[in-house]
Amino acid sequence: MSRLGRDYYDRDTLEVAPELLGCTLVHDGPDGVASGRIVEVEVYQGEDDPACHAAAGQTDRTEPLYGQPGHAYIYLIYGMYYCLNAVTRAEGLPSAVLIRALEPLDGLDRMRSRRTARARRxxxxxxxxxxxxxxxxxxxxxxxxxxxxxxLIGDTLWIEPGAPPAEVAWTPRVGIKVGTDRLWRCFDSQSPYVSRTRLNHEAVAEPRQL
DNA sequence: GTACAGATAAACT
DNA sequence: GTTTATCTGTACA
Structure with a gap:
């Protein structure tokens, strides 16, 4: 089973992000394996990006963003949920790809029970x-x-290469109030597993054949 | 299908 | 004290 290596993440974030579409995110945890095909991501890069956590400079929270590429940056949002990023670019350059949506592949039962329990459904x-x-x-x-x-170059949480989607669309990033001028969200425009948002119908950049 | 309100906690001003 | 890279249930078309 091959996995993406350090060099893969040590590149321009706008290059890495679309290439992650179609790859497989795997977590081998205490309960077993759960994995999914990445179908939607967003770019956050640099202290100049007002929507990037690094816009406020380096703090205890944002330290991973500044660290070595190929590591996970996870934070608590709205007091209830976590968000996963893959850190890109060399140390000192705060930049990452937010993983926004997966097509479930392995461990469907585990995913279902965790999600059903937390959502109290x-x-x-x-x-x-x-x-x-x-x-x-x-x-x-x-x-x-x-x-x-x-x-991410380890045996707990990693990403495996996969077939790229046939079509990729770009829109502004979701859920932010600044930096909306940048089209830094990209997704597999033919996948039913992307987060549902009206932005999907208003993709500013035309879907592009790969 | 779209449009809200509310939950909830840590980081930040 | 305010903000936040979210999600869910409810209301309504």
């Missing part, structure tokens, strides 16, 4: 809704702050 969460959002996918894979700073 009576009926099981549908497959399509298991990981179609950054908070949902962390819950589905069982990722928490414990996994922050984890080396």
């Amino acid at each position: 009576r009926t099981p969460v549908a497959d399509r809704d298991l990981a179609n959002g950054p908070g949902k996918l962390c819950d589905a894979l069982g990722l928490t702050l414990e996994h922050n700073r984890l080396d």
